[in-house]
Amino acid sequence: MNTGPTASVVEGPGYEGVIEMTETQVTWLTQDSHDRLKSELDQLIANRPVIAAEINERREEGDLKENGGYHAAREEQGQQEARIRQLQELLNNAKVGEAPTQSGVALPGSVVKVYYDGDESDTETFLIATREEGARGDKLEVYSPSSPLGAALLEAKVGETREYTLPNGNTMKVTLLSAEPYRD
Numbered sequence: 001m002n003t004g005p006t007a008s009v010v011e012g013p014g015y016e017g018v019i020e021m022t023e024t025q026v027t028w029l030t031q032d033s034h035d036r037l038k039s040e041l042d043q044l045i046a047n048r049p050v051i052a053a054e055i056n057e058r059r060e061e062g063d064l065k066e067n068g069g070y071h072a073a074r075e076e077q078g079q080q081e082a083r084i085r086q087l088q089e090l091l092n093n094a095k096v097g098e099a100p101t102q103s104g105v106a107l108p109g110s111v112v113k114v115y116y117d118g119d120e121s122d123t124e125t126f127l128i129a130t131r132e133e134g135a136r137g138d139k140l141e142v143y144s145p146s147s148p149l150g151a152a153l154l155e156a157k158v159g160e161t162r163e164y165t166l167p168n169g170n171t172m173k174v175t176l177l178s179a180e181p182y183r184d
Helices: 029-044 048-061 069-091 147-153
Strands: 002-009 019-025 027-030 096-097 110-116 120-127 141-143 160-165 171-181
Touching: 019 141, 029 048, 029 096, 048 069, 069 096, 120 171, 147 160, 147 171
Parallel strands: 027 096, 120 141
Antiparallel strands: 002 019, 110 120, 110 171, 160 171
């Protein structure tokens, strides 16, 4: 699901005046997942002063070229800031809803079992959700509702066969065998 195009200015030498157009993806999240991700974001933001203090402490140790502690702290800061931006974008574009309650229809938050191209012995079971939604240590594969496979299966009923395009341009048929609400 898109909210439509957004524009951002691209910075750097040779990019003066360049505007990048991107599609903003709406992400479906349960209230529980939204709360969990918001808590992670709050913890990361609260940790900013700790990392900044460590960088300052390491900076005072002297020569920055050979200061491994300084570079490690800067690397940690970069990773943390990237995760903060990722969570902010995800939460800003999230649609919070309840997990599906009905069985038999593939919806975001459903665990589905499918088979491919008429080979009923080749089945796969996975969760239709975002990677963030499915990041709970489960052994289930996670397919985004906006992925080609996830989008093809959305709102499919048990027994229904859908077709989707693979990255190489070929098409694949997939049949929904079961769809159950995901349970923690």
